[in-house]
Amino acid sequence: xxxxxxxxxxxxxxxxxxxxxxxxxxxxxxxxxxxxxxxxxxxxxxxxxxxxxxxxxxxxxxxxxxxxxxxxxxxxxxxxxxxxxxxxxxxxxxxxxxxxxxxxxxxxxxxxxxxxxxxxxxxxxxxxxxxxxxxxxxxxxxxxxxxxxxxxxxxxxxxxxxxxxxxxxxxxxxxxxxxxxxxxxxxxxxxxxxxxxxxxxxxxxxxxxxxxxxxxxxxxxxxx
Amino acid sequence: xxxxxxxxxxxxxxxxxxxxxxxxxxxxxxxxxxxxxxxxxxxxxxxxxxxxxxxxxxxxxxxxxxxxxxxxxxxxxxxxxxxxxxxxxxxxxxxxxxxxxxxxxxxxxxxxxxxxxxxxxxxxxxxxxxxxxxxxxxxxxxxxxxxxxxxxxxxxxxxxxxxxxxxxxxxxxxxxxxxxxxxxxxxxxxxxxxxxxxxxxxxxxxxxxxxxxxxxxxxxxxxxxxxxxxxxxxxxxxxxxxxxxxxxxxxxxxxxxxxxxxxxxxxxxxxxxxxxxxxxxxxxxxxxxxxxxxxxxxxxxxxxxxxxxxxxxxxxxxxxxxxxxxxxxxxxxxxxxxxxxxxxxxxxxxxxxxxxxxxxxxxxxxxxxxxxxxxxxxxxxxxxxxxxxxxxxxxxxxxxxxxxxxxxxxxxxxxxxxxxxxxxxxxxxxxxxxxxxxxxxxxxxxxxxxxxxxxxxxxxxxxxxxxxxxxxxxxxxxxxxxxxxxxxxxxxxxxxxxxxxxxxxxxxxxxxxxxxxxxxxxxxxxxxxxxxxxxxxxxxxxxxxxxxxxxxxxxxxxxxxxxxxxxxxxxxxxxxxxxxxxxxxxxxxxxxxxxxxxxxxxxxxxxxxxxxxxxxxxxxxxxxxxxxxxxxxxxxxxxxxxxxxxxxxxxxxxxxxxxxxxxxxxxxxxxxxxxxxxxxxxxxxxxxxxxxxxxxxxxxxxxxxxxxxxxxxxxxxxxxxxxxxxxxxxxxxx
Numbered sequence: 001x002x003x004x005x006x007x008x009x010x011x012x013x014x015x016x017x018x019x020x021x022x023x024x025x026x027x028x029x030x031x032x033x034x035x036x037x038x039x040x041x042x043x044x045x046x047x048x049x050x051x052x053x054x055x056x057x058x059x060x061x062x063x064x065x066x067x068x069x070x071x072x073x074x075x076x077x078x079x080x081x082x083x084x085x086x087x088x089x090x091x092x093x094x095x096x097x098x099x100x101x102x103x104x105x106x107x108x109x110x111x112x113x114x115x116x117x118x119x120x121x122x123x124x125x126x127x128x129x130x131x132x133x134x135x136x137x138x139x140x141x142x143x144x145x146x147x148x149x150x151x152x153x154x155x156x157x158x159x160x161x162x163x164x165x166x167x168x169x170x171x172x173x174x175x176x177x178x179x180x181x182x183x184x185x186x187x188x189x190x191x192x193x194x195x196x197x198x199x200x201x202x203x204x205x206x207x208x209x210x211x212x213x214x215x216x217x218x219x220x221x222x223x224x
Numbered sequence: 225x226x227x228x229x230x231x232x233x234x235x236x237x238x239x240x241x242x243x244x245x246x247x248x249x250x251x252x253x254x255x256x257x258x259x260x261x262x263x264x265x266x267x268x269x270x271x272x273x274x275x276x277x278x279x280x281x282x283x284x285x286x287x288x289x290x291x292x293x294x295x296x297x298x299x300x301x302x303x304x305x306x307x308x309x310x311x312x313x314x315x316x317x318x319x320x321x322x323x324x325x326x327x328x329x330x331x332x333x334x335x336x337x338x339x340x341x342x343x344x345x346x347x348x349x350x351x352x353x354x355x356x357x358x359x360x361x362x363x364x365x366x367x368x369x370x371x372x373x374x375x376x377x378x379x380x381x382x383x384x385x386x387x388x389x390x391x392x393x394x395x396x397x398x399x400x401x402x403x404x405x406x407x408x409x410x411x412x413x414x415x416x417x418x419x420x421x422x423x424x425x426x427x428x429x430x431x432x433x434x435x436x437x438x439x440x441x442x443x444x445x446x447x448x449x450x451x452x453x454x455x456x457x458x459x460x461x462x463x464x465x466x467x468x469x470x471x472x473x474x475x476x477x478x479x480x481x482x483x484x485x486x487x488x489x490x491x492x493x494x495x496x497x498x499x500x501x502x503x504x505x506x507x508x509x510x511x512x513x514x515x516x517x518x519x520x521x522x523x524x525x526x527x528x529x530x531x532x533x534x535x536x537x538x539x540x541x542x543x544x545x546x547x548x549x550x551x552x553x554x555x556x557x558x559x560x561x562x563x564x565x566x567x568x569x570x571x572x573x574x575x576x577x578x579x580x581x582x583x584x585x586x587x588x589x590x591x592x593x594x595x596x597x598x599x600x601x602x603x604x605x606x607x608x609x610x611x612x613x614x615x616x617x618x619x620x621x622x623x624x625x626x627x628x629x630x631x632x633x634x635x636x637x638x639x640x641x642x643x644x645x646x647x648x649x650x651x652x653x654x655x656x657x658x659x660x661x662x663x664x665x666x667x668x669x670x671x672x673x674x675x676x677x678x679x680x681x682x683x684x685x686x687x688x689x690x691x692x693x694x695x696x697x698x699x700x701x702x703x704x705x706x707x708x709x710x711x712x713x714x715x716x717x718x719x720x721x722x723x724x725x726x727x728x729x730x731x732x733x734x735x736x737x738x739x740x741x742x743x744x745x746x747x748x749x750x751x752x753x754x755x756x757x758x759x760x761x762x763x764x765x766x767x768x769x770x771x772x773x774x775x776x777x778x779x780x781x782x783x784x785x786x787x788x789x790x791x792x793x794x795x796x797x798x799x800x801x802x803x804x805x806x807x808x809x810x811x812x813x814x815x816x817x818x819x820x821x822x823x824x825x826x827x828x829x830x831x832x833x834x835x836x837x838x839x840x841x842x843x844x845x846x847x848x849x850x851x852x853x854x855x856x857x858x859x860x861x862x863x864x865x866x867x868x869x870x871x872x873x874x875x876x877x878x879x880x881x882x883x884x885x886x887x888x889x890x891x892x893x894x895x896x897x898x899x900x901x902x903x904x905x906x907x908x909x910x911x912x913x914x915x916x917x918x919x920x921x922x923x924x925x926x927x928x929x930x931x932x933x934x935x936x937x938x939x940x941x942x943x944x945x946x947x948x949x950x951x952x953x954x955x956x957x958x
Contacts, residue, residue: 009565010471012387016656019672050654052385055471111380113651114644142384142651198653203670203785205661 001222003029004043006073008064013050013087016197024200025213034067044222045082046073048089050142050195060103060145061091070096082126082221083189087143090181090191099184099191100158101150103143107174111144115206116194117169118180122162125183126219127190130211137208139194141172141180146193148175148182161185166192188221227532230259242269248602255596263582263590266534267597270500271507274761277601280727281759284737287744288754294716295753301422302343302496304755305415306717308781312671313417314678315349318357318410318777319498320721320760324465325378325407329371333378333407334468335443338542340411341386342496345477346545348421348484349413352655353669354383356393356409357682357721357775361402363638363956368397371405372646372957378468379409380649385470386477389658390650391667394682397638398817400690403765408721410777412680414671419485423495423505425548425574426513430492432506432572433554435561436476436544439502440527442466443540472543472566479564480545483557490556492548503537503597505546506572507580511598513548519572521584533582533589548574608737609730614692618825621808622815624885627930627938630815631863632948634889637818640860641952642871664790665856666711668782677788679713679780685858686771687812691827693735693772697742699893702835704778705750706856709839710896712787712846713780715750720757720776725769727761735772736761743774749832750839752778789846791855792872793899796924798852800877801908802862803916804838804895806887814859815889835894841912842896850900850908857895863888863938865897867928871946876927879920885936 003021007014014031021027030040039046053064064070070092077083077098085093093099106112115138120131131137150158155176158164166181173193181192196209216222228238239249242265252260252268260268274280290298296313297305303317321336337354344351356379361368372395383390388411425432443466483491493513497505502524510517521536531539547568549557554570561568575581580594624630634640647662659677660668666681683704689696705715722740725732747754763770782788793800810816811825845851857865862881870877881888899922900908909916923929928945930938 010385010474012385012474012654016654020656051387052471052474055385055469055474057471110377111384111649111651113384113653114648140653142653144381144384195653198656201656203659204653204656 001027001044002040002042003027003045003047004032004039005029005047005049006034006069007031008034008053008067010053010055011049011051013197017047017049020197020200021213025217027217032069034069037068038072039076045216046076048085048092050087050089053088053092060088061095064092065096074098077189080186080188080221082216082219084127085191086195086197087193090193091145093189093191098189099182100154101148103145104147104149105145106147112172113142114140116141116172118166118194119169121167122165125165125187125190126221127212127215128165130215136169138199138206139196139209140198141194143193147173148179150176158182165190166194225532225535227262230261233262233265234259239265239269242266243273244269248272251602255600256592263533263537264592266538267503267590267592270503270538271597272601274759275499276504278759279601280604280761281722282603283605284740287740289744289747290753290755292751292753295755296417298753298755299757302346304717304719305347305420306755308676310674311417313415314779315344315347315413315415316410316719316777316779317343317756318408318719318721318775319758320723321407321409322404322723322760322763325375326404328465329374330378331465331467333375334382335466335542336407336409337379337382338468338470338473339498340409341388341473342498342545344411344413345480346421346423346494346496347413347415348419349415350481351388351411351413352657353412353667353680354388354390354409355680355682355777357406357684358393358395359401359406359686359773360397362397362399365402368402369957375407376646376649382468382470384651386474387654389652389654391652391658391669392662392681395643395646398686398771400771404763404770406723406770406773408775410682410719412678412779419488421484421494423509424493424513425509425517426492426515428515428574428576429551430574431549431551431554431570432517432519432574433547433549433557433568434524434544434571435547435568436566437469437472437541438525438527439536439539439541441531441535441539444535444538466540466542468542475564475566476543476545479561479566483560487560490550490553492550494545494547497544497546499540501538501540507594507597509546509548510580510594514578516575516578516580516594517572518575518581521582523569523571525567525569533584606728606733607730608734610734611731616824618811620810620816620820620825622810622819622886622889624936627885627936628940631867631938631940633818634814634860634864635945635949636952637814638953638956640814640864642950643953644950645954659788660711660790664711665707666713668711668788670785675785677782677785679708679711679782680778681707682775682777683707684773684775686773687823688827689739689772691812691823691825693738694742695827695830697739697774698746698832699830700774700776701743701746701750701752702832702893703858704776705752705839708778708780709842710789710854710856712789713782714843715752715778715780717755718747718752718776718778720754720774722759723763723770723773723775724761725764729769732769739772739774746832749836787846789851789854791869792853793869793875793877793922794852794873796875796922798899798901798922799905799918800879800920800922801898801900801916802895802919803841803898803912805892806862806883806890806895807892808887809890809892813889813891830893838894838915841915845898845908845911848911850904851898852901853899855897857897859891861889861891863930867945869897870928870942871949874926874942874946876923876925876942877920878923878929880931881919882933884934885932888930888932
């Protein structure tokens with residue numbers, strides 16, 4: 001089983017994912033450079049890590065989406081492969097059109113880093129089926145541009161298709177409808193601002209995030 | 225900029241504007257046997273500035289212990305190195321960026337972080353944590369509000385983008401820092417000892433490579449600027465502030481670490497281009513190795529047209545490093561940096577003789593013996609005079625008639641109020657090693673793949689130093705050690721930033737010499753050698769110096785992660801102990817500041833031996849597994865220490881003390897609050913004996929109750945009290 005982590009210039013959470021999957025889940029994980037044009041043939045899931053790809057210059061995720069590897073990621077997603085984008089990864093997925101909406105500057109205009117309680121709004125996805133319905137989980141956030149925005153029409157669709165996966169209980173950044181994470185219509189692409197990988201070891205203060213990775217590992221998409 | 229001729233420089237005394245004294249200029253002439261030209265005068269002015277040469281502090285720095293069995297590299301390199309076992313070492317250093325922060329706080333702070341990070345990875349270490357130490361004027365001052373906001377934004381934006389967690393720091397407010405704030409940044413790195421690097425350029429024919437960002441006109445004379453005081457009569461020197469690009473630095477860091485870790489065989493030396501940019505990095509690398517150097521300035525990547533040698537050599541443009549690469553391997557280095565979209569350009573070669581030669585447009589523009597720049601700066605000692613204020617007597621005893629009110633008022637004091645709104649603007653968790661985040665006594669970072677962890681803290685209490693520089697210097701080190709010990713660590717070394725006024729002011733020189741003496745003695749007692757550091761003098765504005773502020777950045781080693789201890793009470797019914805004795809120590813205290821508006825009086829009650837003995841007891845109890853929480857007592861004394869211990873888990877306590885209500889706020893040093901499980905009472909008391917008193921218990925009821933021997937009672941609700949503590953600073957800074 002192989003998980004592929006895409007690394008862009010300026011990514012800085014890629015090793016956090018790598019060590020977690022290797023040390024806590026014994027999953028074989030490889031880094032894929034943004035200049036590559038294809039994913040490893042045996043890649044079972046794609047992770048787009050947090051950080052500041054291209055320094056977040058212009059707009060977070062706006063430059064990374066043009067990286068050669070993104071075409072392969074799109075193809076992988078369109079074929080039903082599991083893709084998760086965390087923080088900057090979420091921003092890249094919206095810029096790349098794999099997820100609707102956009103991430104704007106936090107309402108306070110300040111970067112915010114703290115543990116944040118979230119509600120699991122959809123526990124039927126391949127990422128969240130180990131959580132209880134409406135369970136409260138605590139994942140840290142760490143972003144300056146995490147204020148999720150979409151228009152009314154898109155929001156109605158997100159709700160209708162049950163695409164809103166995580167919501168903030170105490171909205172820290174001004175996101176529409178307290179949205180912290182969404183999936184695409186097919187449910188195989190998840191983007192979220194909070195960091196489950198920072199809440200997956202007891203020594204770091206919480207283990208709520210571990211079930212998200214376990215769910216991915218257990219999913220049909222990864223097992224097949 | 226017009227280049228004057230050597231005789232014009234002499235006649236018009238241009239060197240004085242650049243900070244070279246009459247005598248210094250004369251000794252340059254003697255060393256060269258001729259008049260220095262425009263470029264050369266600039267090189268000497270920068271290299272002999274206080275910032276680069278330590279000419280006023282060198283004799284004092286010699287007092288510091290710098291050797292020890294763990295010390296692999298002491299002062300003199302990019303950063304010091306301390307062995308932590310298993311082939312790994314911790315690398316750390318701190319640097320001041322006070323003047324740039326005063327003028328342009330966002331870039332000043334950001335580039336302060338960028339500079340110290342480069343020092344760490346230039347040693348071959350991966351940066352694993354950043355800390356800072358900030359001292360500003362009162363938060364009521366409008367410009368201070370702006371400075372704090374922008375400084376925090378600058379630190380956060382740079383560190384967050386680099387992916388280095390900012391895990392700790394201190395932030396205090398006093399009018400003495402209004403015009404001249406203190407911004408000190410510390411960076412800690414982890415090194416595989418086999419990858420250790422030094423900044424030396426040896427071997428004639430080897431190549432000098434410039435890597436990273438292009439050179440512009442920003443930060444020219446930065447080192448000279450840092451070595452002069454501010455005054456309203458001189459215009460503020462905005463051009464002396466650099467502009468940072470953390471993304472470029474991240475790419476540069478990854479490229480340098482790749483080179484060091486995977487291609488060490490072709491790398492001879494590496495150094496950050498920090499203060500005094502290209503001249504200091506190149507001259508120091510040559511002088512250290514005992515070789516000369518020739519640089520062709522036409523090859524230096526330039527952002528602007530028409531830059532003269534003086535500008536190119538003294539620019540402090542950020543995100544640049546200098547490498548010495550083995551002859552024949554230039555292409556390999558260029559290819560490696562290209563993969564990180566970072567530039568690598570050969571700009572010179574190492575030469576057998578020890579002259580330092582610069583060429584531009586085919587002409588020799590500077591030719592000086594390299595050691596004259598690096599090693600021949602004059603050394604000064606100054607007249608020293610005890611400040612008058614130290615004779616002032618003040619028998620201040622705080623008036624506490626309503627303990628609830630005094631407690632609440634103390635929690636609103638900006639120095640005591642929660643700093644969470646500040647810390648939350650820093651990514652404190654990236655790299656997923658942060659076990660203890662900002663807000664405890666020290667931050668704790670695990671060493672991945674081992675059972676070890678590193679505790680780290682920054683400390684200085686400028687008020688104590690103002691009243692008694694010698695004891696204040698001892699306390700700065702002791703308090704840092706107390707924080708490390710309370711976190712379960714054993715102190716292993718320090719870095720420092722000595723932030724003082726003008727050394728030729730006898731009272732300032734007294735402060736500097738006494739503070740360093742005190743620090744040196746404390747470092748000896750705690751076996752914490754000084755492995756790196758920086759000196760920032762001329763922190764004055766309109767002839768008024770800041771409080772003496774020797775920032776101590778300390779790192780401690782935790783051998784077993786189970787020893788990690790935090791400040792918060794964790795279980796109802798746990799016993800609360802006060803370790804150490806409490807006296808009437810109010811001068812320099814937070815409560816004196818609050819009630820009298822300022823601090824004054826004599827400050828004499830401190831004993832290093834007691835401090836060490838008390839710390840050892842805490843370490844022993846923690847290592848025996850008997851301590852649930854530990855918190856060192858600092859600003860606000862026992863009362864504040866107790867309430868800080870309940871905020872995280874929102875428990876209560878019931879405490880009765882054999883002290884007066886006023887004494888609850890005394891700041892006697894060398895004290896800790898410890899909580900212990902009832903079942904461990906006997907075992908704990910066996911270790912601490914009569915040095916600790918049982919003063920109460922943690923309670924499930926959320927009431928904070930203290931009764932005193934003068935029959936005063938405090939009874940507050942934890943939720944309401946926490947709100948006051950948590951929200952006060954944000955309100956004051958709005």
